[in-house]
Amino acid sequence: MRRFGFLDRIQKLLTVAGMESIIIDGVEPNPSVATVHRGAKSMIAFEPDWIVAIGGGSALDAAKVMWCFYEHPQIRFEDIIAVGSMPPLRNKARFVAIPSTSGSASEITAFSVITDTEKHIKYPIVATDIVPDIAILDPEIPEYMPAHVTANTGMDVMTHALEAYASIAATSFTDPYAVEAIQLVFANIETAYKEPHNKAARFNMHNASALAGMAFTNASLGLVHSLAHKIGGEFGVTHGLANAILLPYVVRFNRQFTQKYEQLERLLDIDDIAQEVSMLNAKLNIPDCFKECSEVEFDESVFRDVLKYMSENAHADPCTLTNPGKPSVDDVKAIYQAAFYGQK
Structure with missing residues (x-):
């Protein structure tokens, strides 16, 4: 996303709209619990009103759970594993998803998959609140x-x-x-x-x-x-x-x-x-x-x-x-x- 200029284009558009932004990157394939906690920490410091996730399913999935920990810093990952256990979102921010791959459909679903690297287990997180507010499907992005x-x-x-x-x-x-x-x-x-x-x-x-x-x-x-x-x-x-x-x-x-x-x-x-x-x-x-x-x-x-x-x-x-x-x-x-x- 950075190499082909998509991050710069997004930040310029946000700047024109009068919105200040930071970039949280470094999400690995099969995003880990540690990664979502790291991202949530950055969000807590910045206090965003909107979260714009761009990338493959891993990036979108990670951003969803970062969003949860940003809005509810006191909860643990174990608290949201069970279906329906995630607390309500949109108390602080709303969410935009822009997929770079034609695959996960995380941009319009109630799913996120996060890996507990210590236990070597992927956990599907299911919660209606993590369905993004806006999904942008741009076929130019997956060309790369x-x-x-x-x-x-x-x-x-x-x-x-x-x-x-x-x-x-x-x-x-x-x-x-x-x-x-x-x-x-x-x-x-x-x-x-x-x-x-x-x-x-x-x-x-x-x-x-x-x-x-x-x-x-x-x-x-x-x-x-x-x-x-x-x-x-x-x-x-x-x-x-x-x-x-x-x-x-x-x-x-x-x-x-x-x-x-x-x-x-x-x-x-x-x-x-x-x-x-x-x-x-x-x-x-x-x-x-x-x-x-x-x-x-x-x-x-x-x-x-x-x-x-x-x-x-x-x-x-x-x-x-x-x-x-x-x-x-x-x-x-x-x-x-x-x-x-x-x-x-």
């Missing part, structure tokens, strides 16, 4: 994403839409958003990946991300996200990549509990949605299992050591609650093993 980020974040959109569609909380109001997002991803992600400055593809992927966000912030998600949160916290694999790898495995598992995939296949005129996702991953150079992942080094012995613990934590993740059926810890463990080794 590296190709692998376009691929990973784009498949995050696909995961959001497919999980929202299959969710047991899905309704006639959320399904159309999910289906439109799925169609837009299938039609545009490969072009955005190969032609980064194709404005039509970027525009459509940005819209797909927001539409999928509208679907899952109301219908919630499922096992893909539960598993991705925990393997990401344990091994540091980025969220979109973890989702992309896990998605076909979870869809195949979920078919025994729901007819929604068959309905979707009829709508899209395809035979097997899991297979279509796998083929799309291949076109985007996304590996079909974690063992082949080059982003991080997956030590097989470490994976075996943490598998039981990781499976229990994933099963307890809030996203599991709206997954089709009632998967057990053993089911979660089996999916992890299949996705690690590339087994059907």
Whole structure:
């Protein structure tokens, strides 16, 4: 955001509007509890009336929780983990979100994912108050994403839409958003990946991300996200990549509990949605299992050591609650093993 001038442009616009601003940066992928406390400390010193978050899902997610700690300095991170436990916001500031990736949809959702680095656990924070007041979707910004980020974040959109569609909380109001997002991803992600400055593809992927966000912030998600949160916290694999790898495995598992995939296949005129996702991953150079992942080094012995613990934590993740059926810890463990080794 700094290298391509977006931060300077924002600060100049704010200055013209008579608004003083500071920049809080240095948010890492998989933002940590320490990072949000550091940002909140800066906010407390500056006392902003507006918080403008620009960047990928990590930056937006971190800013949401910084906002919470700015408005309520006395609370601890543990106090906001449970769904519905966040205190009311907008006592001091309001929030604008400008996404730089077409992926997380954090700009219009009630979700934030923060990592406890000591416990190696990602926590999805769910609170209606952290839905931003204003979202600005500018397709020029994601043109500067590296190709692998376009691929990973784009498949995050696909995961959001497919999980929202299959969710047991899905309704006639959320399904159309999910289906439109799925169609837009299938039609545009490969072009955005190969032609980064194709404005039509970027525009459509940005819209797909927001539409999928509208679907899952109301219908919630499922096992893909539960598993991705925990393997990401344990091994540091980025969220979109973890989702992309896990998605076909979870869809195949979920078919025994729901007819929604068959309905979707009829709508899209395809035979097997899991297979279509796998083929799309291949076109985007996304590996079909974690063992082949080059982003991080997956030590097989470490994976075996943490598998039981990781499976229990994933099963307890809030996203599991709206997954089709009632998967057990053993089911979660089996999916992890299949996705690690590339087994059907």
